Amino acid sequence: MSLLLGPVLRHVGETTATVWVQTHSSGVVEVLGCSASTFEVQGCHYAMVLVDGLETGSVTEYQVHVDGEQVWPEPDATFPPSVIRTRGHTANDSLRIIFGSCRYPKTGDAKLDDKLGLDALDCYASRLPSLPVDEWPDALVLLGDQVYADELTPEARRHLAGRRSGGHRPPDEVVTFNEYEGLYRHTWGDPEIRWILSTIPTAMIFDDHDIRDDWNTSGAWRKEVNAKPWWRDRIRSGLASYWVYQHLGNLSPSELADDEDFQKVLAAEGDVWPLLVDLADRADTEVDDDKGLRFSYRWDLGRSRLIMVDSRNARILDSGDRKMLGNREFAWLKEHVNDGLDGVDHLIIGSSLPWLLPPAIGDMQMVNERAANRPGWRGKLGETVRQTADFEHWAAFAQSFLDLSHLIVDVATRDSGAPATVSVLSGDVHHSYVARADIPNAHARVHQLVCSPVHNYVPWFVKPVFKLGWSQRLARLTRRWAQHNGCPPLPFAWRDVNGPLFGNTLATLRTSGRDAEAIFEQPRGSESLDEAARVSLTG
Template sequence: MLLGPVLRHVGETTATVWVQTDRPAVVEVLGARASTFTVAGCHYALVDVTGLVPATSTEYEVHLDSERVWPREGSAWPAGRIRTRGGNGPLRVVFGSCRHPKPDEPRQAALLGIDALDVYATRLASIPSQQWPDALLLLGDQVYADNPTPQTWRWMAARRDIRQPPGAEAADFTEYVRLYVESWSDEELRWLLSTVPTAMIFDDHDVRDDWNTSAAWRDHLTAQRWWRERIRGGLASYWVYQHAGNLGPEERAADPTYRAVVDADGDAWPVLARMADAADTDPTSIRWSFRWDLDRARLVMVDTRCGRVLTEGARAMLDDAEFSWVEDSIATAATDAVDHLLVGSSLPWLLPPAVSDLQSANEVGCARGSALAERIRQAADLEHWPAFRASFDRFTAALRRVAAEPGAPATVSVLSGDVHHSYTARARFDEPVPTPVHQLVSSPVHHAVPGHIRLALRVSWLRLLGAVARRLARRSGVPDPAVSWRRTSGPHFGNALAVLRMDGRRAKLTFERADAHRRRWLLGPVSEVALTGARERVAPIRR
């Protein structure tokens, strides 16, 4: 077993375990078996374990062709466990984004600091499994296809001439495989993924920096001779390593791409190459967004990258069919008696107000044909929700509607990453709603943020700057949004995770940062935010 096991979707009586092997094999978990499928010479399996008992915890092993390969012989880590849904106790959801693998160059490793997920895994291994989280959400940039480690850079140089485009960046499926194997072979992360159900969504670096920023960006990239194999490799590897496990067993069994892959006579690469070609050119060909129901909490994970419509004057974060699916998944949280609605979006919905208005004003300039505005958009990464203003307004309306319903959840929270600092913000709508709606951002897990970037991020939150940006946006013809927001915690810097605890209809968020303490790295709280109530209660924690 080269990689895994990774525990993916878990229901009341089912669980999905993903593995990568070095040869074709039959993979067995708790009596459930699956034969591997092959993609570009690599071998994978998704084992669907059924017949489990709701609200139970079961140790499991992984066998390849009847030989036990997990847990590894002599491992000091606790046995992997599958903990099914169906209980009435508190829920814990951990989330974060932006995780670089460990480089072998000491100076670069020192700049990156300690991996927050490594420290978190070490902590979990020392506490009872009843205290483990119910889900881990990885909100983008699980791999960095455009910024590989020095060791992967050398591996690429031995494989091809990196003086030729695309240079020292992932060029095809094989090189994306290398990125995932390097990242997920980390001992601590490998154990963590084996025992905590994990949902994932891509952001730009999982494919390429600034992916699908604009029509001009796409026109430039698609004209490059190397782009077709690059985007095929990025989307096919994402489907294999991340997307397929996001789906529950029934949904995956009905998925035509999955059926074609597992039923392929031989290597299934042509199936995924066709899927990737279609997904890159036609956002309606596949829905990357998905939904998990976690007892009385619901997670709606939104694709904010591949489903974009980039036509100037009609830009949208999602095609209309997928946006309607997202709206329906949000709206039914009220009728389905959901206590807490979590909406995953790799890109934050609510940015610093000055940045938000700048992005909306820039979109207007680009729509008017300004070449300068387009250069600024690409140089400054102005491609978040406010840069798709019609979609920002539509998404805002969907959140306000569910928060206003008589049977609304106790909290509505948008969970995001990407921006390399952590914060919380509370939304205030033009038409008040009883349910609190928050933006919760946790970033990064393992990434260097230079001092001048930290300063710029702090400045971006200044109210005076926000007022100036709002006036400029109005002069550009941008209407005021139907929502305002106030930062309630942050900005916090450093490698960190966010822990969301839900108990009945109460919810609390804790930011935990990796810091050195007496020559040891520990993960400790820096801020706690109570999300329920007329006003959130924020408790900064001195370290």
């Protein structure tokens, strides 16, 4: 079969769409009369087809042809035909986004799969054909850990065991681009996942496991891992594969046309791996308080706006001045938050890592950052705690947390033209919740919406820690402790209005006019999910 993976429907506008595929060999890929030649990376072949000429507000079935041969839908397909649904102007400008993070693949190991439970996205995909097309989501937002490059399935471990010789590369972690290719094919290869990715526009951002656990936790972590003889190959392969499999599809056709790296890849002959090595090195290197490549992006969805923030690779660490986002990256975020905000009813910010943690845990991370910055053994102890306890969220970068908080406060308290809601979508922490920010004089309701995991197990210690973390009594104690240790005052308080929920979960953000709500569902059977929580974001 000439189609190895995909099609994956990515950015969709009012008259355009992008469709990504991986093919067995080089060729010309065609979708709805629009075509693109493949490009080659380490013997693997990919194409991004830019589809134009679609009608606004339309639903169009599509097929994929490679060198004139129809390769999608497959002959034995059991799901409905894949479609492209463009956005149009409706009376209430409704929007339905499904989102979540941390999706581990099926392993084939009965004991391990039973521990992981039912895949919420699989179940959602199986249920979807029974719903009218106009009730299908407008977008699927994947908030990190799309692949697990350091927590391998038994099959992936066996595959690597046959490839390793000598001690230069570890036997239990992927290092090469081809090994990453195997992870993506395994993770996205389920029939249910291939179909839903082919028919729901999908936005993605990475988190640490897409590269390696605790990736970019701190400058000390970077220094230690950079000393490993295999790391340079690993980070190049991880960032290059992310660019190919995830990042390209986040860009609109006009952005792809202006993207110098993409245009160089299209113009190159033969294997473009050297171009991707240069790209990965620029993305990984800090230059003048910034990174050499931006992975953050923006989607306009009618009167809603989605801004996805790279809160993992964009970190500034090597200089000793910890920042979740470099100065230029934060300036980009601020510009796109405020651009034409009068026409936005719902501002949605995606960050793989939660902005608002349980208050007690956030205070712990702020105190730990100050400890890790101290010289001598106290700083070393603080750094050990930072890495061991995964203190790497927004609160562990206190100045960046405050910068983002003040930006959101400015939006919510605008005298005129404030959106109805500001929602920060996140994952990572293997439980789900809704937190409401109590911002004085706010005209917009502000919430942190966390959905994690889509398909993974929850460690036993997570439940009591996060239940206790939301205690208001404990929060008062930890805030006094944090202030005693020199932590800055917080610009507002926040509290959980639902959760924490534990178990595999998929969340939906629904808007209608200036109303919005969040719905959390958990698998009950292979084709059904139960509603676990529903929260009004405007009531």
